[in-house]
Amino acid sequence: MEEVYVEEFMSPGCVGCPAVKKMLEELKGEFGDQLTVEEVDITVDTTRASQYGVMSVPAIAINGILKFIDVPKKEDLRDALLEEINREE
């Protein structure tokens, strides 16, 4: 794929969301232009959350697939991003 698109599902007041945001900012530093992060506020974009079946935040979708619910370990998140970058079509 060479690139990854991360949808970071969050909401205002969500306890775990800042930790995920910080983690993704750090990983952006490692992955550079290969990584695009979009913050999706589920209180605003309810349709997107419902399409993915997001019932709680934080949640992370990578290239359209919901991969994590709750705050993941940074290594697990990095592995998931790498796996997607190296994945064959």
Next chain:
Amino acid sequence: MPAEKEKRIGVFICHCGKNIAGGLNIRDLVESSKQVKGVSFVAENKFSCSEDGQQDIQKAIHEQKLDRVVVAACSPSLHLMTFQRCGEKAGIEPQFVDLVDIRKWTMHGSPQKTNPEEAFEQSKSLIELAVKRMRLKRLIPMAEIKAEHSILVIGGGVAGLEAGLDLADKGYNVYIVERLPTIGGKMALLYKVFPTNDCAPCILAPKTAYANIHPHITLLTNSEVKSVSGHVGNFNVNILQNPRYVDLDKCTGCGECVEKCPIKVKDEVFSAGLGERKAIYIPYDQSIPKKAVIDAENCLYFQKGVCRLCEKQCPTDAINFDQKANSVEIKVGAIIAATGFDEYDPSPKSEYGYGRYSNVITQFQLARLLDIDGPTNGQLLRPSDGKEPKRIVMIQCVGSRDEKANPYCSNICCMYALKHAQIIKEMVLPKAEIFICFIDMRTVGKGFEEYYRRTRELGVLFIRARPSEIVQNTETKNLSMKVDDPEIGRLLKLDADLVVLSCATVPSSGTQELSQILGVKLDGYGFFKEMHPKLRPVETNVRGIYICGSAQGPKDIPDSIVQAKAAASCADSELRKSKIKIPQSLVRTSQLKKGDK
């Protein structure tokens, strides 16, 4: 690195008439979209959602061999399904059709409307992001699951009962959970209902009685929903049945225990604080189930270990002081929240003296006083001295249309003030003078304007003004206030024996907690938030959970019934296909914690 298969993405920019085209330069947006990586085709439509617009999109999908589509138009909650169906018809998997809202920056009346340059830049970056998302997006794995043929209705008021009965008649197994010891909700306590002045419990009784005997309905009174997990088609619900200390199977509702009970306490729920009940009580005559319940907080046995008179008196040995709370687990395919409303507590409006002056009451309290089965058996008596009031002043919009309390209109207060004025004039105290101080009389509804006229014909006087501070005479407990009447252009001094506040309707207590349990969002006022205020008024952000009645916002009985039927219809549409498709992640949420393939 493996080579990425090139995606062919089409971008369609909607003018939405002048709603978008009037607020930014569409030509420039078309040109900038052509430069985005992965975009093979860009077109503009006057109305993308129109038949012509959709045909143009489908034609382009075929001719340009597109495999992904981004439509830049309006809100996904409004039209995403439209464009996904449009794309599907032309052979594109619905998940590969996306809709982004650029209209919010251009449309008059939109809170986010901005200048054309800003709107262009925002739209440009939103399209770039959506194209990239679509270019890299993989198909969300879907799972097909068997849907439970059962429904949970939370709230046993008129809306919940209507929804539950509709679904039970269709063959679903329905669980109705009610927090109080009886179903019936607020409607059972209103005495009469506008605009027909029908007896409220009489017209409600066919529904409560039918719910009680319906073979497909399980009533869980004195119960609360404690947790919900799962997803549409397969929700797991934990319900806590609080102890009644009375065996429902043995109790006949004869009331002998109530007669013997020595403890009297103020009845805050069923007499609105104006009457008393015993520590063991049956809420009211038409209660369903008509069974006694012990209020442990006031029972002598629970508090001091003495008494047990009810136990000695009960002819069927129904009293059970050892009864414990019972946890019930059920599986349902859908949930309907019909949790109703509470009356606004007007104590913070200190100018009206509610809570300090005993002759200042609320409309709900007045309804209980006027009820022939209420605490005064239908006699309108002042709380301070039990005398009949000669002059009554009603004050509208207390806590409604008020920036310091609730900015919204509570919808029903004008009509219930008219109803009570009519009842007093026609049936209770024909000689009493009644003044209604209002800002606007809002009598929108079938037969409502005629009802308003009839009230005026009965001699009720209307003053378009909000009274100033109410002052109480400490000896007589009479009340007086000043009202600036614009119709006659002078300040009136108004004396009253009784003041009735038409208070706002607010979300019922526990709504916040329930919203967290269900994962359903609340609006800015604390009512359950609908998916779309006009087009999807009973759906929520959680598929399979619906809302109806005053839980969604203030409304009268006919509107609550209509919404209840709508919610029942939505639940039926979802569950009648015995198998439903949902994102696989919902089925195995627990496995996702550490990452999923």
